[in-house]
Amino acid sequence: MSSVLSVPAAPTAAAVAHFAARLSFETDVSDVHADLTAGVPGIVVVDSRGTEAWEQGHLPGALHLPTREIAARAEREIPPGTTVVTYCWGPGCNGATRAALEFARLGYPVKEMIGGFEYWSREGLPVQTS
Numbered sequence: 001m002s003s004v005l006s007v008p009a010a011p012t013a014a015a016v017a018h019f020a021a022r023l024s025f026e027t028d029v030s031d032v033h034a035d036l037t038a039g040v041p042g043i044v045v046v047d048s049r050g051t052e053a054w055e056q057g058h059l060p061g062a063l064h065l066p067t068r069e070i071a072a073r074a075e076r077e078i079p080p081g082t083t084v085v086t087y088c089w090g091p092g093c094n095g096a097t098r099a100a101l102e103f104a105r106l107g108y109p110v111k112e113m114i115g116g117f118e119y120w121s122r123e124g125l126p127v128q129t130s
Contacts, residue, residue, distance in 0.1 A: 025112060027085060044063055047063070055130040057129050074106055084103045084108045086100045089118055
């Protein structure tokens with residue numbers, strides 16, 4: 001018996017709803033890079049890691065805003081209605097998720113960049129250092 005088929009795939013409508021919902025919460029490094037390169041307006045990328053990690057390398061154009069500082073700084077630094085894309089180190093870190101939750105609580109549209117800085121680097125995309 002098949003391990004894959006032992007639980008049937010979801011009905012089409014449920015699969016569409018599930019995958020559309022996932023994409024409304026997440027984006028990936030390739031899509032973020034494409035939008036940053038194209039200068040797409042209305043998006044700000046936020047690095048939620050600590051200062052030491054930020055100084056070792058971050059996405060060009062990212063805003064350094066550690067999660068614990070979001071509530072105090074977000075409204076001063078990010079215009080309302082701007083879509084925020086959060087990232088942290090990588091898939092083993094939930095810092096981007098915590099940051100996204102903070103932005104959502106403040107009313108910002110927000111997505112988490114899956115893979116984080118680790119996958120950005122693995123793709124060979126540009127990195128900025130202090």
